[in-house]
Amino acid sequence: MRGKRPAGVGCALAALIAVLLTGCRQMSGSAGPGTLSGGAPERSFGQDTVFLAVNECSSFGTTSFTEAPCSSERAAARVIARHDGRPDDGPPCPPTTDFVLHIGTQPAADGKGVIPQGYACMRNLQPPHPGDPGGGGGPRTIVGDCVHSAGPGQVRETACDGSGEREPEYQVTRAVRSRAQCPASTALYVQLGGEEPVGCARRL
Template structure:
């Protein structure tokens, strides 16, 4: 059995990562990642499922792109799970709570496969440091109201936004649903599971 992780760290960004045991794997990026999937009779930390409040961080023993669970007071811990949600084959359909800096899709593969896998849970994580790209306007995490995007609908930090960029006033299905103040509704290409199809852009 092999654990895999899809790390979603921003609007439209994702990475797929693997691990060789039932405990850890993940990847870096604007955020971090980690995983632990199926439960194990031994009850070891690395084999159990994630729970709200768990912490994780890089696992140098498995490579620069791997992560594992840590006690939150250990020096290796870099993020805490704000929420644990169901796994999904459609990562964009998962909406983590406000303040989420990184999103981890934990999956299990059987037979030693290094590709694919069955999603089992989603970890919504927040950095333990003062660096929070998932906060509104900070330029990372999931797209939320208060963020900023460029003309190509790519999330950017509001502090670096220019006159051609827009502030997100709403995320809706139809342009007619955009709130007052919207000057540039941006219609997105269809994406299965995404809860919105239009970014309501206004002045930054």
Template sequence: MANPYQAAPPPFPPPPQPPARRSNGGVAGFLAVALVIAGIYGASQWLGNDDGKPKGSASATASPSAKPSAKPSDPGNPESSSDTSSAWKVGDCGGPDPDNKPDGYRPQKCSASGATFKAIDIKEASILPGSIQCPPGTDLMIEVSISYGSGKTSGIPTNTVCGRNLSDDHPGDAGAGGGQLVKGDCVTDQAQEVACATAGSYKVLGLVKTKSECPSGTTEPMELTMAIGRPYDVICADK
């Protein structure tokens, strides 16, 4: 994607002028011709060189907490898609991007052999960790960003895809021990999410801002360290 704000190249600088010689008018004429040729050459080089212009591309990267159940993608499958558009929609599918390992993902048709998840919600991007809350059942969160140039550096976040595995492995289900913390999950006494089958775990009855908002039946309200962007500060839990 060409940058609409790309500045034009500076004018070709003329070389230093030698002292004028009254006895030789040919030197001035030669220098004028040389300047014209050099200017034409510089303009042709600028117009014909696209390497310096930023090219827009979109990349999708899973958040560090995402642990998708993914099978290898099949770039040769005709059902696969190499589209890297950031315009994800609910119901779209995706899978691992072999050109952007290990955390890269790309859109794919849901019938493709490389498709591993389906988007169940699309959220706007945020620079605040924890401020994006995907719906229950989200198995992985994928940050979609636009990058410029050929380097594989982090780009500008555009949105977040809340994905659910196409397989039967759903760590984001309540009580399964993965995904974002939701009502019905379980935690340790240190407020770390674990599967509810774990001995000694506490059941999450609610996620609220203050202890007074906890529902009845709460026996272990856990106050968390304040975090900017997180929608709750207290885990209402019961042994």
């Protein structure tokens, strides 16, 4: 049995972004990011400049987003990892990523070069942090997360403290390389991905 969003369903972005990634899960170790169209950057970008580079911040948004100084009131989240291409083809985001932004290919604001297709792994500047263990969201299932049944062979992540729409039924207690390494008390195996792709979950 695998964790995260049902197959083929796009997820939404974190609580501070209108398109939330926190509720929707595919049965794989990392959920696909929600799709947002990048707004016009607020500074000029040449061919060698990265839009939303690591440690830069994005503003609050609904259907678009822009860069914002991390110290400004408009800043909502910080980039903790940035990759070109599609999330399905590239490196996974760090485990405690709160949400993922799709960045579509678009001309640079100054007309010189283009901003290539990519994705940014985001961490909210302020709580809540759905990507934290037990937080009930984020693009990856990690040790400490809780899940509930979502149909035959499917589970979805939910907050361990019961604050989500569904009560937690299982909690991932260990990440291992194979099912044989899970303890005897394991009631559910959750696919996590990565070097230790099997999550050993106990019933709550």
